[in-house]
Every structure is written in C-alpha cells, then in structure tokens.
Amino acid sequence: MFSVYKKLFSYIPDRKGLAYLAIFFSALSAMLMAGALYYLYEFLRGLLLSGNTASAAAYALVIVSMMLAGSLLYMTSGVLAHMVAFRLETNLRKRGIDGLMASNFAFFGTSSSGKIRKIIDDNAAETHTIVAHLIPDNVGVVVTPLMIVGLAFVIQPLMGFLLLLLIAIGAWQVKGMVGKPELMSLYAATLENLNSATVEYVRGMQVIKIFKTSVASFKALSQAIQAYSETALQYSFTCRRAYVSFQVLFASYILLLISAFAFLLPEREQLHLLPQFLYLFSVIGLLFTCFMRVMYLGMYQYKAVEVIDKIEQLYQQMTENKVYQGSEEELIDGSLAFQEVSFGYEEDQLILDRLSFRLEANKVYALVGASGSGKSTIAKLMAGFYKAGSGQILLGQKPIESYSQEAAMRQIAFVFQQSKLFKLSIYDNVRLGRPEASREEVMRALDLACCQDILDKFPDREETQIGAEGVHLSGGEMQRLAIARAILKDARLLILDEASASTDVNNEYQIQQAFARLMENKTVIIIAHRLSSIRGVDExxxxxxxxxxxxxxxxxxxxxxxxxxxxxxxxxxxxEWRVS
Structure with missing residues (x-):
C-alpha cells in the first residue's frame, strides 16, 4: 500500500506535506480514542471497586476530553486528506490533457474521444476515496490495534494474549475475504465492459424504441450484463467462506468471554474483573471495525494500482510514436521528400513500400488515384500525423523528426474535406490559426477567403457564436471559414485533402477564389477526385x-x-451521367 501512495503522491508534490499532516493527525486521533478506552477501564475500576466518586468524575472528564479531541483531530485529518484528494484528481486530469496536447493524429485514429474521456475522468475520480477517506482510516487500522493491545498488556497480560490470538486468526481470515487477485481483475474488466455497453445502448435507445425491440436484442449489452452477473457471483462465492467464519469468530469470541465471566468465575472475582471484561468487550468491537476496513482496503488498493496504471498507459499511448521530437524551429524552404518510406496502419499490411519522391518548394502538386491507393496516407505522413515505419521524410531539407511540434504546427496547414468549427465566435474560430494575430489580420483573412457574405447573414457578424440558436452554416461556408483560418496561419506547406469535394455549386466559385489566394507562395499538395480542379497545377x-x-x-x-x-x-x- 505504501508503494501505491508513493506513486499517487508523486502527482501532488505541493500537497505531499498536507498528506503527511493528515496521517499524523489521524494517528494522534487513534491514540486518543484508544486511550479513552483505557481511562474508561480506570473509571470503572475506581467506581466499582473503591467507590471513589471524585476520581471517577476526574476520569470521566478525561474520557470526554480525549474523545472530543480525537474526533476533532479525525475530522481535521479528513479535511486535509480531502484537500489532497481534490488536488490529485485535478492533476491527474491535467496529466491526461497534457498527453492529449502532446499526442499525434495516430492516437486519435485508433481511440474514440468517449473512451479517452472516460478513462481520464472515471479513473481520476476513483482516486478520491483512496486518498480522501482511506488515509485517515488506514492510519487508524494500524495504530488502533497496537494501542489497545499494548494497553491490554498493561492492564492484564492474559488479556493482551487473548487479543493477539484474535488478531492473528482475524488477519488470516481477512486474507481470504479480499478474494483472488485474478478474479478481481476479471470483475473490474466485466464492470468496465458493462459500463461501455450501457453507454452504447443509451445512445441507440431511439432506434430500440422505434422498432419496439427488447434489451435482449442489443446483443452487446445483454452479453455484458450476463458476464458481469456471473463474475460478480463467482467473486462473491470465493469470499463467502472466509467472511462467514470471520463473523462467527468475533461473535463466538465475545460469547465465550461472557460465558467464562458469568459461569466460570466466582461472584467475588466477577466484580474484581468486571472493569477488565468491559474493556475487553469494548476493544473487540473496535478490532472488528478495523478488520472490516482492512477487507475493503484490499479492494481499494487494487483499484488504486489499476487507476494509475490505466492513466499512465493512456499517457504512454498518447505520446508514443510521436513524430516531432526535435528542436528545429524554422524551415529552410517548403520542399518535401520521401526517401524509401514504408508505412502500414497494421504491421503486417503495408500501404506504402519503400516510396521515394521529391517535391520542390513553392509549387502546386496534386495526388490522384483510386480510393485506397494511398493518397491520404501520404498526405498524413507529410503532415506528421503518423510516424513512418521505415525510411525518412525530409521537410525543408531536414528530417521531419528534427522539428519541434510547435514549429510543425506553424509551418504546416491541413484543410480537410469536412472542416471542424468550435463553439466559439466566427472571429475566434479563424484566430485559432494564429492566436497572436491582430484583429486587422483576422478580418483580412476572412475577406481573402470570400467570407463577407457569411458575416452579412448575421447581426453580430464576426462575433456570431458558432452553434448558437439560429446560426446555420452550409458545408461550403464552414469550408471557407476553415480556409480563412489557414490563410491567417500563413504556413509554408499546405495540404488540401479533398477540401472542395463536398461543397455545393453556390460555394464552389468562392472557394476556388479562396484557394487561389491561400496557395500563393506556398508548397501545396492537393488530394482530389475532381480532376477538373487540378488541371493548372505544376505537377x-x-x-x-x-x-x-x-x-x-x-x-x-x-x-x-x-x-x-x-x-x-x-x-x-x-x-456526363444523367438519370433518364
């Protein structure tokens, strides 16, 4: 468990001191609570055996004071642990966001945004209980038994040995109550699968209702429910015997003590031993609570390891095979070359096999071919979305890996067939191309991209919020805004991937004008099925x-x-084809 917390605390170096303070206060609280039970014994002994009410009153005041102080310290420990837990959740989410910012296109091509968000959010949230609640509880689980057994030896050595025997047997049973690790892994996997299948079912609920089908018709959810129920039942059965025997142990232990006290001891000894018996009776209940916490501790410890592993694995997946890892900031020119480049999305299925060619700077090129021929793959490799399996890609006469990611983002612009706009104003959507640009530069880019008629549609013009009620943009209009963003960026290498394929007739002329302005003094690679649009390219x-x-x-x-x-x-x- 210490290794788990050490790993968790590595994400919150600025709050590590608060975590240790929470541990200290929790330990002090456990010591005070155990001490209060000892003074309860002294209170009963003074009251029952000597009849000294003055000392009994003093002990009662000490007991109340210690319990109040212990409760306050426990609450303080909990507050500090919660402060640590909230910072940990925040930092784990930041870790995930940092990974997203540093990841390349290849990661998003193989991972859905819903899955990424679920891994980051759900696993970060799982750490809350592990830190906020278990830090105080774990300390109490260790300190409390040590204190009550130590005090028991002070009161009566035989009592100390009885408690040690109970702890030894209880510890052996708790090990069986936690369950087998492999079943815990299977249980966690089936639960995660159930969550994913439920989300998919909810998304498809409209279809289910329209066709009046049952949950059984949604095969994935039905199978996930069945697998989870079987695994949960199997896991429960592995813990059943140990859990039942543990309950029987504590119940029978108290029963045996009561029997021994009531029937085996003479009456004169019963009164003498009554304070010791009541102390033992009280601490057995406290030990039972500690053992129950230990049982849940095993489950939460497994969760903690799994949480950190999942987030670290996600971060590794996001950042592995990263293309831009160098420090070069400027391109010598806009030339581009492939040297014996091989690549495949699957290791055993190459799309490009030792491909070589060179493109000169400040010329316009077109890549044509049938669907699946490799055009878009070549373009994505040019942009650094994927890392070549072998060979070398030269950008500006230098290996593409030698550039920093910031440099590549400045020097390469990519306009997709279906451009994405964000829930921002038109102005802010365009300004994303170069955030430091002035307002005059943004408005000029909108003008060069033939976007004036788009602005004229709305009372707020460039301040119109994309996605707001009453704001409707066609595919061609969205494409022109994306072109304005690319014009503002003013990158040396421009890649147009079927950028005009889905535009309507009304927008096509304006988009072609915008493209002409966008392509000035740049190395341009056009991927197009519409061959009429590439007749004037250089090659x-x-x-x-x-x-x-x-x-x-x-x-x-x-x-x-x-x-x-x-x-x-x-x-x-x-x-020329027409419907007759």
Whole structure:
C-alpha cells in the first residue's frame, strides 16, 4: 500500500506535506480514542471497586476530553486528506490533457474521444476515496490495534494474549475475504465492459424504441450484463467462506468471554474483573471495525494500482510514436521528400513500400488515384500525423523528426474535406490559426477567403457564436471559414485533402477564389477526385497501390495511355451521367 501512495503522491508534490499532516493527525486521533478506552477501564475500576466518586468524575472528564479531541483531530485529518484528494484528481486530469496536447493524429485514429474521456475522468475520480477517506482510516487500522493491545498488556497480560490470538486468526481470515487477485481483475474488466455497453445502448435507445425491440436484442449489452452477473457471483462465492467464519469468530469470541465471566468465575472475582471484561468487550468491537476496513482496503488498493496504471498507459499511448521530437524551429524552404518510406496502419499490411519522391518548394502538386491507393496516407505522413515505419521524410531539407511540434504546427496547414468549427465566435474560430494575430489580420483573412457574405447573414457578424440558436452554416461556408483560418496561419506547406469535394455549386466559385489566394507562395499538395480542379497545377502524381506510377503535367499525362488518362475518362463519363 505504501508503494501505491508513493506513486499517487508523486502527482501532488505541493500537497505531499498536507498528506503527511493528515496521517499524523489521524494517528494522534487513534491514540486518543484508544486511550479513552483505557481511562474508561480506570473509571470503572475506581467506581466499582473503591467507590471513589471524585476520581471517577476526574476520569470521566478525561474520557470526554480525549474523545472530543480525537474526533476533532479525525475530522481535521479528513479535511486535509480531502484537500489532497481534490488536488490529485485535478492533476491527474491535467496529466491526461497534457498527453492529449502532446499526442499525434495516430492516437486519435485508433481511440474514440468517449473512451479517452472516460478513462481520464472515471479513473481520476476513483482516486478520491483512496486518498480522501482511506488515509485517515488506514492510519487508524494500524495504530488502533497496537494501542489497545499494548494497553491490554498493561492492564492484564492474559488479556493482551487473548487479543493477539484474535488478531492473528482475524488477519488470516481477512486474507481470504479480499478474494483472488485474478478474479478481481476479471470483475473490474466485466464492470468496465458493462459500463461501455450501457453507454452504447443509451445512445441507440431511439432506434430500440422505434422498432419496439427488447434489451435482449442489443446483443452487446445483454452479453455484458450476463458476464458481469456471473463474475460478480463467482467473486462473491470465493469470499463467502472466509467472511462467514470471520463473523462467527468475533461473535463466538465475545460469547465465550461472557460465558467464562458469568459461569466460570466466582461472584467475588466477577466484580474484581468486571472493569477488565468491559474493556475487553469494548476493544473487540473496535478490532472488528478495523478488520472490516482492512477487507475493503484490499479492494481499494487494487483499484488504486489499476487507476494509475490505466492513466499512465493512456499517457504512454498518447505520446508514443510521436513524430516531432526535435528542436528545429524554422524551415529552410517548403520542399518535401520521401526517401524509401514504408508505412502500414497494421504491421503486417503495408500501404506504402519503400516510396521515394521529391517535391520542390513553392509549387502546386496534386495526388490522384483510386480510393485506397494511398493518397491520404501520404498526405498524413507529410503532415506528421503518423510516424513512418521505415525510411525518412525530409521537410525543408531536414528530417521531419528534427522539428519541434510547435514549429510543425506553424509551418504546416491541413484543410480537410469536412472542416471542424468550435463553439466559439466566427472571429475566434479563424484566430485559432494564429492566436497572436491582430484583429486587422483576422478580418483580412476572412475577406481573402470570400467570407463577407457569411458575416452579412448575421447581426453580430464576426462575433456570431458558432452553434448558437439560429446560426446555420452550409458545408461550403464552414469550408471557407476553415480556409480563412489557414490563410491567417500563413504556413509554408499546405495540404488540401479533398477540401472542395463536398461543397455545393453556390460555394464552389468562392472557394476556388479562396484557394487561389491561400496557395500563393506556398508548397501545396492537393488530394482530389475532381480532376477538373487540378488541371493548372505544376505537377500531378498518380498513385496506385502505394506507388507513384505516373508523374507530370495534366496535358502530358493526358496524351499517354496510362492510369491518369483512364481516370480522366472515367471522371468525364461519370460527370456526363444523367438519370433518364
């Protein structure tokens, strides 16, 4: 358990002192509470055996004072532990956010945002009980038995040996009450699966209601419920025998003591031993409470280890295979080259196999090819979204890994087919491209991206909140705002991945104008199925099964009997197709 808390405290170096103070106050509280029981014994002995009411009154005052002080110290310990717990939760969430900020595109391609959020939020919240409640309780579990057994030996050595025997047997039984670690792991896994399946079921509830189906029809949830119930029952049965025998042990121990006191001792000795018996009777109940806390301690200790492991594993997944790990801040130029680059999303399925090519700075290139040929994969590798399996990618004549992530974010702009806008104003959405930009620069970018008609639609113009009631933007309008963001960024390398594929006819002309302004004095890579939009580019690279099979200008490639010509003919026939 100490190793668990050591790992937890490593996340809160500024609150570690409060944690140790909480431990100290909790230990002092346990000592006072145990001491109050000892003075209860002295109170009863003075009152019953000597009839000294004056000393009994003094002892009563000491008992009340110690119990009040012990309660106040325990409450103080709890407050301090809660302060530590809340800071720990905050820092663990910050750790997760730091990982998200440092992660690359590959991580988001394999992990859903819901799953990431659940791991960070749920596991950070799990630490609350481990720290806020168990720090005071754990200290009490250790200090209380030591104090009451030590005081028992002071009162009567035989009583001390009886308590030691009870503790030894109880400890052996508690070990069985905790359950097998492998079953705890299985129980935790089935519970997590049940939570995930329930979320999916709630999301699909509308479909369930429309078709009037039952929960059994949602196979994943049905199986998750069944697996959880079976595992929970199996886990409970492994703890049953130890738990029942533990309850019997404490009940029978007290019963035997009562029997021995009432029937085996003469009446004159009963009065003499009554204070000792009442002390023993009281501390057995206290020991029972301590043992019950130890039983739950095993479960929470397992949870604590699992919580930290999950967050650390998530952080490792977020930051591993990170592309930008260097310190270079500036590009010599906007050139780009692939040297024997191989890559596959799965280790045994290569999409690119030893691909090599070079793109000169400040020229416009187009990547064309059938779906699945590797165009988008090449673009994502150019942008550093994924790390090449082998070979080298040169950006500005230097390995892409030599740049810092901040430098790459400044020098590379990527406009997707479906651009994302945030729940911010239009102005703030565009300013994300370069947060330090002035208002004049942001407004100029909006103007260059042909966004004036968008602003004219709303009374608040650029201050209009995206996502607010009454704010409706078409796909083409959202794309123009994304282009304005890219214009403001003014990166040296621009990648357009099917950026105009889903635009409507009304927006297409304005978007093409915006693209023309965006592409000035930049190295531009366009991925397009609409071949009519790339006729004027400097060079076209035809991709087939991860290889460049043709390369040249539109006119030159059209004159050859190659793949580009076939694609162009297919595009022309598809464009002329009409429903009769």
């Amino acid at each position: 076209i690279l035809v991709i087939d099964q991860g290889r460049i099979v043709e390369r040249g200008r539109d006119q030159d490639l059209s004159e050859k009997s190659g793949l580009y010509r076939r694609l162009k003919e297919l595009y022309a026939s598809a464009d």
